[in-house]
Amino acid sequence: MRSPALAIAWEIWHRNRLGVVASLSVIGVAGLVNWLVGGNSRWTGLAEITGYVLLVLALFFTFGCFHFTEGRRKGGFGSFPFRLFNMPVATSRLVAFPMLYGSVAVLTVYLAGAWVIFIPLGKTQPLLWPCLYLVCGFTQFQMIIWSFPESRYLKLLCLSLAAAVIAMGWMFFLPHIIEGTLGELGYTGSPALFKRYLLIGLALTGPAAFGISLYRVHRQRHGVTLLPFSSFGEWISRSFLPHPKSFRSATRALFWHEWRQAGYVLPIGVGAILAMTCVPTYLSGPLTARATLGVLSWIFLSPLLLAAIIGRGFAKPDFWNQELNMTPFNAIRPLTSGQWVTAKLKVAAGSVLLTWGLLLYASFIWVTFAGDFAELDRMFRQLRFDYSPQEQWLLPVLAFSAVLILTWRFMVSGLAMGLSGRKRWYQFSNLLTAVVWVTLVAGIIWWSDHSDRNLHLDDVWQWITWLPLALGGAVIAKSILAAWVWYQVDQRQMLSRHSIYAYFGCWTLATGLLAGSVIVAFPHATWLRHLLILLALLVVPLAGPGIAMLALARNRSGS
Amino acid sequence: MNLPSTSSADAVIAITGLTRRFGSKRALDEVSLFVPRGGVFGLVGENAAGKTTLIKHILGLLKAESGTVRVFGKNPVSDPVGVLSRVGYLAEHRDLPGWMRVDQLLCYTRAFYPGWDPQYAEQLREQFGLDPAARVKTLSQGQQARAGLLIALAFRPELLLLDEPSSGLDPVVRRDILEAIIRTVADEGRTVLFSSHLLDEVERVSDQLAMIHRGRLVLCGRLDEIKESHRRLVLRFDSPQTALPPMKQALSVRGSGCEWTVLCNGERNGLCASVQQWGARIVEEQVPSLDEIFMAHAGRKAGEVESSPALS
Numbered sequence: 001m002r003s004p005a006l007a008i009a010w011e012i013w014h015r016n017r018l019g020v021v022a023s024l025s026v027i028g029v030a031g032l033v034n035w036l037v038g039g040n041s042r043w044t045g046l047a048e049i050t051g052y053v054l055l056v057l058a059l060f061f062t063f064g065c066f067h068f069t070e071g072r073r074k075g076g077f078g079s080f081p082f083r084l085f086n087m088p089v090a091t092s093r094l095v096a097f098p099m100l101y102g103s104v105a106v107l108t109v110y111l112a113g114a115w116v117i118f119i120p121l122g123k124t125q126p127l128l129w130p131c132l133y134l135v136c137g138f139t140q141f142q143m144i145i146w147s148f149p150e151s152r153y154l155k156l157l158c159l160s161l162a163a164a165v166i167a168m169g170w171m172f173f174l175p176h177i178i179e180g181t182l183g184e185l186g187y188t189g190s191p192a193l194f195k196r197y198l199l200i201g202l203a204l205t206g207p208a209a210f211g212i213s214l215y216r217v218h219r220q221r222h223g224v225t226l227l228p229f230s231s232f233g234e235w236i237s238r239s240f241l242p243h244p245k246s247f248r249s250a251t252r253a254l255f256w257h258e259w260r261q262a263g264y265v266l267p268i269g270v271g272a273i274l275a276m277t278c279v280p281t282y283l284s285g286p287l288t289a290r291a292t293l294g295v296l297s298w299i300f301l302s303p304l305l306l307a308a309i310i311g312r313g314f315a316k317p318d319f320w321n322q323e324l325n326m327t328p329f330n331a332i333r334p335l336t337s338g339q340w341v342t343a344k345l346k347v348a349a350g351s352v353l354l355t356w357g358l359l360l361y362a363s364f365i366w367v368t369f370a371g372d373f374a375e376l377d378r379m380f381r382q383l384r385f386d387y388s389p390q391e392q393w394l395l396p397v398l399a400f401s402a403v404l405i406l407t408w409r410f411m412v413s414g415l416a417m418g419l420s421g422r423k424r425w426y427q428f429s430n431l432l433t434a435v436v437w438v439t440l441v442a443g444i445i446w447w448s449d450h451s452d453r454n455l456h457l458d459d460v461w462q463w464i465t466w467l468p469l470a471l472g473g474a475v476i477a478k479s480i481l482a483a484w485v486w487y488q489v490d491q492r493q494m495l496s497r498h499s500i501y502a503y504f505g506c507w508t509l510a511t512g513l514l515a516g517s518v519i520v521a522f523p524h525a526t527w528l529r530h531l532l533i534l535l536a537l538l539v540v541p542l543a544g545p546g547i548a549m550l551a552l553a554r555n556r557s558g559s
Numbered sequence: 560m561n562l563p564s565t566s567s568a569d570a571v572i573a574i575t576g577l578t579r580r581f582g583s584k585r586a587l588d589e590v591s592l593f594v595p596r597g598g599v600f601g602l603v604g605e606n607a608a609g610k611t612t613l614i615k616h617i618l619g620l621l622k623a624e625s626g627t628v629r630v631f632g633k634n635p636v637s638d639p640v641g642v643l644s645r646v647g648y649l650a651e652h653r654d655l656p657g658w659m660r661v662d663q664l665l666c667y668t669r670a671f672y673p674g675w676d677p678q679y680a681e682q683l684r685e686q687f688g689l690d691p692a693a694r695v696k697t698l699s700q701g702q703q704a705r706a707g708l709l710i711a712l713a714f715r716p717e718l719l720l721l722d723e724p725s726s727g728l729d730p731v732v733r734r735d736i737l738e739a740i741i742r743t744v745a746d747e748g749r750t751v752l753f754s755s756h757l758l759d760e761v762e763r764v765s766d767q768l769a770m771i772h773r774g775r776l777v778l779c780g781r782l783d784e785i786k787e788s789h790r791r792l793v794l795r796f797d798s799p800q801t802a803l804p805p806m807k808q809a810l811s812v813r814g815s816g817c818e819w820t821v822l823c824n825g826e827r828n829g830l831c832a833s834v835q836q837w838g839a840r841i842v843e844e845q846v847p848s849l850d851e852i853f854m855a856h857a858g859r860k861a862g863e864v865e866s867s868p869a870l871s
Contacts, residue, residue: 253667327654328620332620332643334639336639558620
């Protein structure tokens, strides 16, 4: 290596070359497919939406590859690689090179996607604002993770806020959004001028992120890692977090440990989204009835979305550690793997309850002060018209139980992979989950844009006659797998029989609540009701916790 | 191949034929080791010799690819609770949770061990000078080592495993506290197994010793017997020699001309007979230090396993 710039470039490349090649390959394959179907108008819509999904995934993956952080302390979260501080290189260069390389990589992926995927379909993508927007997003991302090496919750909060802004902000560059939404919010100026201001703002965010990162990394290089308001965080921790003097049992101690590690992550994430959504909409003045419903839908959807993302980290033995192996500190405690997994399941349940409690309280306050009840009132009247008096009360209760169960399910769905200690399996399952989610969201958007509004629910049945058979087979397979797994858990004495029966009881109750909500919600469409009952049997994990226990036992013994 | 013959029935740790590979590298190769109840057992070897891998097998943090590991007669992988509730462990790389405060660390760890002695824990905390309100991440490396040692000791485990306990500790703490604790634990009839590459430390504290070199056990026995069984001989020949004839007991040979120094292992009479056959005479005879014995064994070809005469 002839220069530090080349050495850092080599390090980043060497560490992430597989990821970069995979991202570009995905774009290449998508481009090839689009080139082949480009002339066929029947497939163009599907190819376009698939292209967007793959491009988003490739960009997401590139962000993950180029963050340029390392875990300095075990159990910590990534920070700027401290080992580089020993090198005879100016801090400005240490900060600039990774930021520059990451920005170039993100731009390369976007431009490759825009040309290779969409040009064969005859679609021209905008270049200026998306490029500026991506560079802005990437530099903010690096700035946040480099700036708070010791404050993991603060880092998570800032990342949540930034992710929410980045996920929503791009819409303000779309002409119809500028003209429509800004008008509703009281903006009376020229849309073109607004866009120009946005572009100038975006262009300034990169240098600003570099400046802040340089300041923070420079201070870290000279031993100042704590923030000025760290003592405030310490005060919050001392005053509001539980500090038990002693634990009545090892399992309670374990629950406390897991709770302090990851129990607050989902409530804080949802809290950030609530703050980002409720405060601006309250300040912007009274909302229309439709806007109130839209905001409420977004708020109520956020725990599910966040649980699916946070659940990937929650699945690891240590939420804040990039490694999947159990640390010796935890592994040598005289507890079975079953007790570890049980603690995680309980922490997930507690976290979900706290999150939804917070959300219900905040949304009630928000609707009272900032919302318009007209649309909600119409929905309630519809509910009274469609259902009997008992069902009117039963349905919201069951539906609320169902969202609690679903949120919990998303939190614990990756446990078997995360606790296995096998990085490839874990990464593959994360990728698969991301593909499913992005496809689902993109599919819903595409469906809402292209579907026939007059399509009757019963018309769907003709396309999915095979589905009950597939779901039935999956239920049988799940039952057989669960029987085998729990037999193994019992034989290896990972969990007491009492606890195993207790979990079966919980599973039956949760599945019953899901099935009950389906039965009450769809009293007339028999085929749909039966289909959803089958789905309910699949939703709550039955074999999953047992597999997680076996996987953790293998991880613990280095197998 | 001579292996230590301590009965596995008396042993707190009984390892037979343990082999472990990481990729193409053999980290442990047919290791058999029996650690008797009571006393201090030192495990020495250079870096990457396989000491930590061996300790991880004892804790059940690694599963034996071949061979068996029994601790208190139990398999630590299939019965982690039965084994780990009786074992205190200080890891080489301190991995204490940085977000906990010292008092929380003690409170948390206490919950797992019914035999936790709060008075002893408090006494150790004061002795180690640990502030209960301090966060673990703000402690120095030495203080973290002390905190780790505290939670490994406070429930008075039957078996104490210390993996490079000295790393991070200053000489005063190492000599005055660590060694005193190790001796106290052993004097109470409990067992201490500790690994180190600081041979003078092992020499001061250990009753028994095992030496690992490139994954193989090259020496095992009581420390005094190991030292007694080794001799450093200075030989003088009447005429200059270019090389010495092969001698079974010689571990290392250096010198030139008429004067040669040989570090050898075996009974004194046998050594004298060999020397006489060469036509040389012994002009000086000393008991070598453990450091010299270690260097001599490490310099030999891997695969030659020996034990002290008393154990073989």
